[in-house]
Amino acid sequence: MRVLVTAALPSLLHPLVPLAWALRTAGHEVRVVGRPEVARAARTAGLVGVEAGDELTGAPWTAPGAAEAAAADPVVWTAGEPARAARVLAAHLPLLDHLTDDGVLEGVVTAARDWRPELVLWDAHALGGPVAARAVGAAQVRVLSGPDHWGRLVGSAVGGAEDGPDPLSAHLTARADRHGVACGTGRPVLGDATVDPLPGCLQHTQGLDHRPVRPVPYDGPAVFPAWLRKEPRRPRLLVTLGEPGLPAAPAAAGDPGPGVTVADVFAAVDALDVEVVATMDTGRIPPGTRIPHQVRLLDRLPAHLPLPYCAAVVHDGAPETLVTAALSGVPQLAIPGPRWGTAGVIDAVERAGAGLAADPAALGDQLTRLLEDPRLRSGAARLKEETAAGPSPRELVPGLEELAAGAAGRSADPSTPRPTTVTKGVRAA
Known part of the structure; x- marks a missing residue:
């Protein structure tokens, strides 16, 4: 099985590394696609890195819209207030677009079309992941690095309606359309499943295929003093x-x-x-x-x-x-x-x-x-x-294999045929 992993920042790749290791040692091919600094972090972790887009300029929390996002803290809202939850989601869109700009999105989608993974793992801030998965008909799984703010807010913003619109999914669908990928219906921002390495007191499970995992701390190379x-x-x-x-x-x-x-x-x-x-x-x-x-x-x-x-x-x-x-x-x-x-x-x-x-x-x-x-x-x-108490990353692998097998018959987006060459902006690290 081919597994494409993508993350918005090197620090957000860290929670995915143990799961990528588990898949790799189970015999699957794994490639990490992201900005050059993410690809370098993947290589440091013993994984194959593929560069997509350019290095991030400036700290993400000083990006355009970051101040507005901080003022709309995703924790400070209550269930039953869909309008307020929708406003909080909307306030975070510029920051998420900064983390996954058009160059990164195009690069991740191109890498997926060229390599044809059966499974896409993505950190919850890397919105190129669900678009790339839809482009090739792959199963897609979010891996959380913190509390599932998006899952909670999306659920609240739609007021319990299974097919109601939410700002994040609508925004991602519109961006995907501009890159020639039809996301279709549903909520691509929530993935087919969600892997959650947090303690139970921080987990959100409502309306999700929620898969807890025992965290394996990883923060890059280190020397024990x-x-x-x-x-x-x-x-x-x-x-x-x-x-x-x-x-x-x-x-x-x-x-x-x-x-x-x-x-x-x-x-x-x-x-x-x-x-x-x-x-x-x-x-x-x-x-x-x-x-x-x-x-x-x-x-x-x-x-x-x-x-x-x-x-x-x-x-x-x-x-x-x-x-x-x-x-x-x-x-x-x-x-x-x-x-x-x-x-x-x-x-x-x-x-x-x-x-x-x-x-x-x-x-x-x-x-x-x-x-x-x-x-x-x-x-x-x-x-x-x-x-x-959660299962180890290795114990999650059979379930991910089943998820990928279940998506094998899913149609890839027909609007953009598979390219014969890798386009500019996607480079092996």
């Missing part, structure tokens, strides 16, 4: 933060956010008898920030390496860090970062009894609780058990 093996003399705390200022959630989202900075975190740990491993881009630490003597500061260290040797973690609500912490069974203190959706992720951890949402007025007390409260340790242990 020897000092991690040494038993710490004091409790070891991991602090991993993506942005220096940790801006508050937008007021338009209904939550002003905690307003916690990197300096606040360092000041709080300075008063504790702990050993701290802090992973962040040192160039992003605000000038004048005092770094306590017990902090070991690293530019980069994948969280899955130090977490088994830590008593707790402080992070910025990134789903991948949450999942890795959950697998390690450590309590979490989460601070909403600049990406939308982190508030809902943090709320789910707190409800599960496995962590706390940051309170700037009580940060020191919260860190003490994180290290000493047996209830949080018990909650973290329960979350670990829940997260590890």
Whole structure:
């Protein structure tokens, strides 16, 4: 079986890599198609990369429409409000178009037409995946990297109507038409099935062919530091933060956010008898920030390496860090970062009894609780058990083979015949 994998960003490829490995070791051919940086990340992971389109210019969260998308946080809505859900979806369209622009979309579709995969795996932000699958009549499967905002919002936007219009599907269908692909009816943005590596407290299953999977942390190549093996003399705390200022959630989202900075975190740990491993881009630490003597500061260290040797973690609500912490069974203190959706992720951890949402007025007390409260340790242990209970990526392979076989008779889009050569813009990595 031929399997085409596509992702919008290298970081969004990471959750697909273990499943791609599982398919490859089962004897299937796998190619990863995406921007040059995605193709390079695939090659680093031991997979075949195919370039489509150009490198992404600028950080995705500073792209046109990103501010409007952040203000329309996909978590801040309630079921039964289809008009509001539709507005939130519409606010995210410019950002999704930026991640999968016309050059990338054309490149992914061309690669699919040239190679003819039977199965397309795509991260939920890579909207070239469902279009490419429709172009060749392949089965298509979304692989989530975070909570399924699109599934929840699409379901709410149509008010329960199975065939009602939703802005995301309508927008994708129109874009596909311009590239000569007829998406037909249904909801191409939700795939034939959805693979979900998140803990149950973050899963959305309604109306989906939902396939949970036990997450296998992957964050690119890494070297295990020897000092991690040494038993710490004091409790070891991991602090991993993506942005220096940790801006508050937008007021338009209904939550002003905690307003916690990197300096606040360092000041709080300075008063504790702990050993701290802090992973962040040192160039992003605000000038004048005092770094306590017990902090070991690293530019980069994948969280899955130090977490088994830590008593707790402080992070910025990134789903991948949450999942890795959950697998390690450590309590979490989460601070909403600049990406939308982190508030809902943090709320789910707190409800599960496995962590706390940051309170700037009580940060020191919260860190003490994180290290000493047996209830949080018990909650973290329960979350670990829940997260590890899913099937492994290898165990998902037979079901994916069946899905592809069931789509074998599906007609490819007849409007564009198979090209005899690979067109410009698609290059092997």
